[in-house]
Amino acid sequence: MKYYLSYAHEALREQAFEFAKTFQLEISDKNLPRLHLQEEGLVLLDAKAKPIKLDWNDAAFKQRAKGQTGTDPLIRASLAGTKIHILDMTAGWGKDSLLMAKAGATVTLLEKNPYMAALLSDAHAHLDDKLLQSRMTVIWQDAKTYLQSLKPEDFPEVIYIDPMHPVREKSAQVKKHLQVLQELTAPNDDVKEMIEIAKKVAKKRVVLKWPAKASEVIPPQGRLMGKTIRFDIY
Ligand SMILES: C[S@@+](CC[C@H](N)C(=O)[O-])C[C@H]1O[C@@H](n2cnc3c(N)ncnc32)[C@H](O)[C@@H]1O
Structure with a gap:
């Protein structure tokens, strides 16, 4: 392509x-x-x-980060409130990564689509908050390939996965961004494989963001519920 x-x-x-x-x-x-x-x-x-445009200085991003606290299921599930290294296998618009970095974690964002990776790099380069910028690294690569070539000394504490799923949240904001992603990328039919690879690399846990009502991919060891989504923990 x-x-x-x-x-x-x-x-x-x-x-x-x-x-x-x-x-x-x-x-x-x-x-x-x-x-x-x-x-x-x-x-x-x-x-x-x-x-x-992907603008991480945008008011909507700041607003979302403001409302987010240590009790937010994303932050609790990903342990982002502590100074750990999280690897996001599916960076997308980088919204979840940004929130996890804002909570205190160091985040590596992996994105396989070159358009999304270029937009992420541009948003990262233009980020006003330099502390936040220093906590994030954007890499254009397939996450499965990346993880399989990672050396043990570089293994992250947590691996976060938010794959493309055919059924997702329907808020207007999400819809606009989701439509674009659906134009650019196919639904992930490899989620089980992604979890299996991630489990071998994550030192503490793997977190899968999944539609609240969808059946589980692999039985998780833990689960945190959001409104329309949930976090399955392995
Ligand atoms: C649902 S979006 C993630 C949204 C993201 N959590 C956010 O907050 O904006 C999924 C993204 O993962 C990417 N992706 C899917 N499989 C991937 C893989 N194996 N490696 C890297 N990126 C992948 C897709 O291109 C898409 O941009």
Whole structure:
């Protein structure tokens, strides 16, 4: 599959070619969806050419982080309130990673889709909160390949998995972002394999975010319930 990048004007040409090299994108303004580099950073032009930016300084992100406390099931399940290393196998928009880093953890974000990985890198580079920025690392790679090549001294305490699932939450905000992800990526049919690989590497636990009512992938050792989702702990 080919992935594309265009740029707004000639002054951005060099930077665009750098991005294209890093994420193996073809420079073209003919195809959709594609990435588009403009003065303010990268945007994704979706199938209808609607621009979508990933901005971690955005008020909506800050608002969500504000309401989140040590009692939040994500933070409790992932142990993010302590100074541990969490590896997020499915970074997506990086929302969960951002919350876990905000709670105190160091987070490695793995993303296999080059468009999402490029948007994550751009959001990370533009993050105002430098402490938060220093706690996060974005890597464009398939998480299963990455974990299988990890040395024991680099094993994280916790591995977090939020795979693409055909049935998900339906709030307007989630819907918009989810629609884009569904355009770009296929549902994960390898969740069991992801958990099995993660269990061999995580020093403390593996956490799977899963729709609240969906049947379990593998019987978990623990479970924390959210409103529409739950966290299964292995
Ligand atoms: C449901 S989204 C994750 C949303 C994320 N938790 C958030 O807060 O924004 C799933 C993401 O995982 C990525 N993904 C799926 N399988 C992967 C794998 N094996 N390695 C790396 N990324 C993967 C998909 O490309 C997609 O972007």
